[in-house]
Amino acid sequence: MKLKTNIATSDNGFIFNPATGDSYTSNPIAAAILTMMKAGKTDADIKLQLLDIYEVESKALERDWEDWILQLKDANLLEAR
Amino acid sequence: MASVTDTPLVIGVTGLNAIENPGPGLSVIRSLREGFPNVRIIGLAYESLEPGIYLHNLVDKTYLIPYPSAGSDALLQRLQHIQAIEGMDIIIPNFDAELQNFIKISPELQKAGIRTVLPTHKQLEACSKPNLAAFGKQYGFSVPKTVSISTVDELQVAADELNYPLVVKGKFYEAEVTYTAYQAQNAFYRLSAKWGTPIIVQQFVKGTEINVAGLGDGKGNTLSIIPMRKLYITDKGKAWAGITIADDKLLDIAQQFTAATKWHGGFELELMQDKAGELFIMEINPRFPAWIYLTAAAGQNQPVALAKMALGEQVEPLTDYQVGKMFIRYALDHIADVSEFQHFSAFGELGP
Known part of the structure; x- marks a missing residue:
């Protein structure tokens, strides 16, 4: 999944959609994932990196990832596929 | 060649009522002061408690002017008196209700050396609240279904056509979202008592409120557009x-609007974006909005651009x-002293 190219994110987890004026705050893990998404990394690459950094089982990560993507979709932050 | 704006300007501004439903005057003045640091601002007020009268860092001198209901002759007479003292170069009116009179007397103002940038009577009428639905139909803009009514009995017919919730709007200002016939009737009586008739009854559209401030050159071109999403309402x-x-x-x-109307001057489009992304024009305000200073802060100082237009600059x-x-x-x-209030109330002017 790709973040919309116009979405602005900052290191402290602030997300701003300049097309709608919506803004969100995210926790440090979400901010790190957003940075990776903005850098163009694939979902698989990001998940591998998360498995490497955090003590999390891949099943739990998959479940959380789906929830994460749903939240991004709901916030209108993802490119249409 | 030196620009005409190099010389100190004297600009008259109305809409000094910075209250909970603020007039645009003070925002316009802040913008003008950024573009013309030496400008002399002449406030034109309708009531002695308009805050701008007492804000001497923004307004150099304020004069009382007659209510729009007094007619254009009374306004012209008063402005000619003020002009003899102040020598205003430009007047920027900021209220919907006063625009008819200002448009009517603009040739006389021009003769007196006061320039204005105003829409025509026809443009003003075409975009007025009662005519908005027809305007949208003519130019292909999405506008919520709207019915103009003059009596409370017509409310039921409008409600049958549009269904609740309904937005009941005053002729010039204010609107109420109503969910029942009782609420709609109360809104009708309150708004018609305050602003007269017709009352505009509009289909309710749920969505995100976005406003656009723009400036048209009168030839169909848009000189500036700033869209703003409301964050706190x-x-x-x-x-x-x-x-x-x-x-x-x-x-x-905004560009389609100026191209269709050949709008001359400042305007605001009040838009609603529904969940599907469709934009509805809820209202067209034929003047700058109260948040116009944001255009200056964002890099397009619309009041300054309008003043330059008035002066004939490209x-x-x-x-x-x-x-x-x-x-x-x-x-x-x-904080102000009662002596200032007393002076303005008694003499209809305040300032050096």
Whole structure:
């Protein structure tokens, strides 16, 4: 999944959609994932990196990832596929 | 060649009522002061408690002017008196209700050396609240279904056609979202007593409120467009905080509006974007909005551009602006001495 190219994110987890004026705050893990998404990394690459950094089982990560993507979709932050 | 704006300007501004439903005057003045640091601002007030009268850092001198209901002759007479003292170069009117009179007397003002940038009577009428639905139909803009009524009995017919909830709107200002016939009737009586008839009854559209401030050159070109998403909305539906946003659809709709109407001067489009992304024009305000200083802060100072137009300068279209620039309005208890209030009330003017 790709973040919309116009979405602005900052290191402290602030997300701003300049097309709608919506803004969100995210926790440090979400901010790190957003940075990776903005850098163009694939979902698989990001998940591998998360498995490497955090003590999390891949099943739990998959479940959380789906929830994460749903939240991004709901916030209108993802490119249409 | 020196620009005419190099010499100190004297600009008259109305709309000094910085209250909970603020007039645009003080925002216009702040913008003008940024573009013309030596400008002399002449406030034109209708009531002795308009805050701008007492804000001497913004307004150099204020004069009382007659209510729009007194007619254009009374206004002209008063402005000619003020002009003999002040030598105003430009007047920027900021109220919907006063525009008819200002348009009517603009040739006389011009003769007296006062320039204005105003829409025509025809443009004003075409975009008025009662005519908005027909305007949308003519030019292909999405406008919520609207019915103009003059008696409370017509409310039921409108409700049958549009269904509840309904938005009941005053002729010039104010609107109420109503969910029952009882609420709609109360809104009808309150708004008609305050603003007269017709009352506009509009289909309710749920969505995100976005406003666009624009400036038209009178030839169909848009000289500036700044879209703003409301972030905090008061119970009167006014933006108390907002942020500039970037969306080509918003720029397009403003350009289509100026191209269709050949609008001359400042305007505001009040838009509602529904969940599907469709933009509805809820209202067209034939003047700058109260948040107009945001345009200056974002890099397109529309009041300054309008003043330059008034002076006959060539104003190139402004295209860049800062996205994510916010305004957060605040209320402040300004302290004034009763002697000032007394002076303005007694003599109809205040200032050096």
